[in-house]
Amino acid sequence: MRGPQQPHYQALYRACIKEAAAQGQGLMQAALARAPGELRQVAAALADVVERGLLLEACDVLRDQQPALVESFPQALLAEFAHAIAGDRGSPLSFESLPLLGDEQLQDNTDLVRACAALEEAVRPQLAELEGTLAEAQLTPVGGAQGHPLRPEVYVRSIYRLARQSPVSPAVRRRWLRHLPGLMAPELARIYAGIAQRLRPEEAIGVPARAAVREDLDRATQLTIRELRKLMAGEPREAARSEGAVFHETEFSHTVPAALEMVQDMRKVDQLMLRLRQRQAAMPGRERDSLEAFRAALRQEARRPAQELGLEVVHLMIENLVADPRLLPGVRTVVRELEPPLLRLALVDPRFFSDRGHPGRQLLQEITQRSLAWSSASEPGFSVYMDTLQQATDALLDAHAGGPESFEIALLALQEAWHEAQPRSRRNRERAVRALIRAEQRNLLAERLGREILERREAQGAPAEALAFLTGPWAQVLAQARLTDMSASEDPGGYGWVVTTVLWSVQPALVGRAARQQVQMVHRIREGLASIDYLPADTQRWLKLLSALRDFALSAATGSPPPVAEARGVERVSTWLAPLEMHESGFVPDAPVVLATTVPEPPDSLPVQDLVIGSYVDLLRAEGWERWQLTWSSPHGLLFLFSHASGATRSMTRGRLNQVLSQGALRLVSAHPVVDGALDAVARAAWRNTSN
Incomplete structure (x- = not known):
């Protein structure tokens, strides 16, 4: 059966998400209405006197905060919906942060994961119906059927967000997080059922399609947070004390370093491949042995629990990388x-x-991030990238080395x-950076000199157009002269x-x-304008304007009717680059600002903090x-350089970048290393297992 048309259902789905946020107020109100009775029953059944007192205190504070919580919950929902739609799982946990987390943070995260699991279990039938309907309506997100923004996890995170913003103690917040999600389950189940009903195709209303939900791989692992922390805190010497290596030395092993060194000269790679394949040892891990059989063989070789955990982490990390839609198919194959x-290495x-500096991890990160x-x-340059990648990878695989040296x-x-x-x-990048550094130095000095001009007594009554010239292009001239002067003049x-002459010439009294x-x-x-390579046409335009302002001042001084100034409506930009600097850096000019009586100021900061050096983005151009x-980015944040x-x-x-962002002409692809994200996903799986 042909699926429904996406645009119609996408619009309906967006409306459902907005409606779900609006229903958040009623959902929270109903949950808080049943909270006193149910929480007091739970407290009465507790044998721990301290815990009973803390839960009763949380119940009392919940009653006092009820109006604020009910009013604020829809906004918290909207914020978490936005994060979820953007693909942000919202987890406060990262793989690298595990050794740094304190006991309270560990407890908060454990409570968060446990609450997510409890709420999901309570609404499982309605959730399955909704996810089946999403799949049938072709609305399943890239992350899979369980990655939609309406999932129970998002509602739990909304409670967590609200609790963090409330003026309550950590103990109270923690008990809210433990008990509130379960209290909202009946209302959430009804919301899910209503959305599924609205999205269900007409021809399938009688018998809704039940899509088989793929079992999530990370739920199958037995990793827990405490085990991961032990793994990351392991001493390097522990491996050296281990009984024996996984693979025993063979006739081929003594040739591995020399063979891999040849990879440094990529022109000899064909000779290297021939030699490696001729002498390849009978070891598992290539085409003739399945990966599953290879993993099983390695598990048999593991001597310590830490080794078994290491194998599991590597396997899950690779699974997450292979499932990453940002990696092209050829790169996923290499990974x-x-x-x-990598399993041998673990x-x-x-x-x-x-x-982070380990050669094996750096190699994997270089491969995925550069891709x-x-x-x-089909884009230019990718085939060259893949050729060199495949050659070096083949040599590494055929070498069957287990230590970090081969990866290095x-x-x-x-x-x-x-x-x-x-x-x-x-x-090109080096030339562009040099040009932009010069431009920023000149612009910063020009800005300071422009402020000094505006503070002069003669500037108080000067026309805005004359001040725009003096604080704009002429300030650039002054700055360039000072930066290049060697005489200390x-x-x-x-x-x-x-500056003085212009200020005098445009005012009747002077x-x-x-x-x-x-x-x-x-x-x-x-x-002066020629010294900064100012365009002759723009120079002539300013001279025409200054001449008109002078004629106006003379007419006003003599009492004659002032002539009409022909050259008004000049443009001013916040950061100016010379034509050569623009050419060398591929500069995208700011949108022109028409000068009236005031000069608009550029934005103070970037609206997206995630846009850091190394970020990959998609920019919208006329061709797509x-x-x-x-x-x-320049030291003072005035200029930004992108490379293709x-x-x-x-x-x-900075102003142009803000404009591009506000227009939706830039979308973030990746701000952080892909490998870090894959390891963070492993850590999230461990959190879920910890809470079970």
Whole structure:
């Protein structure tokens, strides 16, 4: 049966999400109405006197805070819905943070996961019906049927958000989190049923389709948080004390370092492949042995619990990476092929989990993160990337080495090959950065000089257009002269004299002082603007404006009718780049601002904190979406540089970047390493197992 048309159901689904947020007030009100009776019954059944007292206290505080909680819950829901729609699981846990979490944080996270599981269990029939309807209506998100924003986890996180914002003690907050989700289950079940009914296709109302829900892999693992913390805290020497290596030395093993060193010269890789395959040892992990059989063999070789846990973590990490939709199919294949050597590595070197600088982890991170530079396998440069990647990976796989040394050699080989393959990208980026650094230094100094001009007594009555010239392009001239002057002159180039002359020439009370200086002033302005490569057409436009302002001042001084100024409506930008700087950095100009009586100020800060150096983004251009990486931002945050896999660069000001973001012409692909995200997902699975 053909599925329903997506656009119609997407609009209906969005309406359902908004309605669910609006229903949050009634949901919270009903839950709080039954809270006193049910919580007091639970407290009465507790044998622990201390816990009973804490629960009763939480119940009393809940009664006092009821109006605020009921009113605020819809907004908390909306915020969590937004995070969920954006793909943010919202977990406060990361793999790297495990050793840093205190007991209270561990308890909070455990309570959060336990509450999610309890609420999901209470509404399971209605939730299954809703998820089946979403699948039938082709509304299942990329993350799978259980990744939709209406899932119980999002409601529990909304309670957690609300509790964190409330003026209550941690003990009270924790008991709210433990008991409130279960109290809202009846209302949430009715909301799920109502949404499923609205989304159900007409031809399937009688017998709703029940899509088989794929069992989540991470729920099958027996990892717990305490075990993960032990694994990450393991001493490197522990592996050295272990009984024997997983694989015994073979005739081939003594040739591994020499063979892998040849990978550094990618032109010899064909010879290397031939030699490796001719002498390949009879060891598991390649085409003739399934991965499952290989994992089973390694589990038999494990001598300690930490080794078994390491194998499980590597396996889950690889599964998460292979399922990541941001990785192109060819990259996912390579990542899957790397599982055998990474499993071997986990047995003999637990530093892989605790040391970000470990060669094995860096290799995997370089492969996955660099691949994000392309959104399609057909884009220029991707085939070269894959060729070098496959060559080095094949050598690593055929070597069957278990220690970190082989990963380090492969990593260095890949980095060197990619470095040599992208000379144009490197040169373009270096040239762009130099240009932008010069531009920022000049703009910062020009801004300070512009403020000093505005503070002068002669500037108080000057027209806004004249001040725009002096604090805009002429301030750039003054700054450039000071930055390049080697004589320690107080007024390099004599350009400071122009400021005084312009201020005199545009005001009726002062115009007489500049009566004989016009020719020299015009000559000096042309000279100064040429020193910053200002466009001649723009220079002429400013001179025309200043001439009109001078004529106006003269007419006002003599009492004659003032002429009409022809050159009004000039443009001013907050950060200015010279034409050569724009060319060298691929500068995207700011949208022009028409100068009236006031000059708009640029935004104070970026609206997206996640946009950090190294972030991959998609930028919307006339031809469609293109993949770029934020590779540099200026020290004072005025300018940002994006690089393309082709070697091209684009730069823009902070104001322009804000504008692009507000228009939806930039979407974030990845702000953090892909491998870190895969390990964080393993940690979340451990949290769920801890709460069971």
